[in-house]
Amino acid sequence: MTQLPHANCFGPKPRSTSAICINGLCHWFGKGPTRKQILFSLDLDVLRGEIIFLMGPSGCGKTTVLTLVGGLRSVQAGSVRTLGVEMAEADEQTMIATRRRIGFIYQAHNLHQSLTVLENVRMGLEVHGPEALADWRKRSAAILAGVGLTRWADAYPAQLSGGQKQRVAIARALVARSPLILADEPTATLDKVTGRQTVNLLHDLAKQQHRTVLMVTHDNRILDLADRILEMEDGRIVNETRQCSPRRETTR
């Protein structure tokens, strides 16, 4: 493991190559006497196309980082540039516009129960307006084929296994070709084999299409799929491991 100096994103070059650029990010939860600092002057620079795993003990602030990067929570102090957009003091519209450019994958699949697999995937396109729906069938079918769920396109989420649901969630997150994927423990509810397969799939799709992935995980068995592994502790990044040649595997 090598300790690397934090790349600073201020300057001409990183603006175009950084997918995420965090500087001096602090965050607090609670009010008054129960107010507690969760993030302590965090710095992080993620290049476009990089696959980053964020690890660390429970409660160290990983999810908080993801929500701040994703425009799901307002930045309190410091700077977060997501896909070139400053999230500190961004208004609701800017946050919504940024969310649309991000594919989110959650621990729980959060699929819509009353929509079919295909329709759930379509929701990932519909948010971009009618123009994005022009060839939605083709795009949805392609991404479902990518996650190996072609046969299940017309099934409802209730008919799928946990791994299959998570793959639908991945398809939904990827269908709009979002340049950035934020994932929070996508394998937590999956068994060993399925978990590995799922992240493999995510890895391959991301690499093929040059997407950036920031993924929180506790899963030691998939670490070889990351370009870089960040370790957090008590609201700080304490360690960074760069893997020069992450293993490439295909699921197909």
Place this chain on the structure above:
Amino acid sequence: MISNPIAVLATRTPLGWRQLRHKPMRLAVALAGVVFANMLIFMQLGVMGALFENAVKPVRVLSADIMLLSPEARQFGKLGTLPRRRLYQALGVEGVTSGASLYVGSVSFRTPISIRQANVTVFGVDPEFDGFVDPEISVQRAKLRVAETALLDRLTRRPFGAIAQVIDEKGAASVEVSGRTISLAGLFSLGASFDADGTAIVSDQTFFRLFPRRSGAAASAIMLKVDPEADIDDVANRLKQALPASDTQVMTTEQYADYIKDYMRDNTAIGFIFTFGVVFGFVIGFAIVYQILSADVNDHLAEYATFKAMGYSHGYLLGVVFEEALLLAALGFVPGVLMSLGLYAVIAKGTELAIDMPLDRAALVLVLTFSMCCLSGLVATRRLKAADPADVF
């Protein structure tokens, strides 16, 4: 991103509909609620409308084109009086072709043999008046020239009303009224009201014999017939100019009919009870639909939060809830109307109140149904605030 809203609507996933369809039991309960509320409202409006229509019937049956009334006049049973000389003044106004004073009183009719009796409203009119709307009355009015003769409402309440059959078969029947024998020489159709079992029409001369204390100078109302070429409203305006407002109101027949309905709705116990019933139906429907919609929002909070995280706006989610509300209104209204028609038939059979379904009432209930559902939706959307995209991770 700015997109053409029509294109957005056209390509939008019908999420509200899908959600409703996904839980058929919940949908059924919600629709039952809307239908129930619809029926309650329709029943109240229907019965109230029928009662009011009954109250207005004498106006429609007798009526000339314009009525002169006392300023205190309310429903037909409470007309008050106005000076008869207003009739002669009115006849001098351009466009008025004929007129007659109308005297209204209430008296007990009894059959001589079986001693059945009925409380009857008596209309006294000049038999020469040619302005009656009801063809049966205008054809038979000549019979009234004979003193102590009357035309009887064939819908007079039974058992006294059974006498109508005798008149039908034998052409006439006799009854005792205030110690006199009155010959019932013909029938017309009006229908019983709240305060009387039936109605009879007599000549003004006969009327004064039955009500010796009533003076011909104080008419209950004055009916005027207007030249068919003339504009009724113009004539009414000229009458208003010519007659003192201190003792005379001028109303067209339609205006008076509307006035009676409005007065009864706003000032009588029946009006209050039925209006309350309508409000009650609305509140019940609101409560049921609200329960259903808020339960639905609650069930989908995680999914809604996910949508927000994906970049869907709060407005989009409001749209989903309102879509559900509008669907419930639309889907509930149709069976609501059909079942209410059935209900009207049942009520009509049980009470002899003829309830119809005028278009404006259906439109009113349609509007009420949509407002009820939208209001429920509006309140239910408050729960949407709980869908926080930061919570989905």
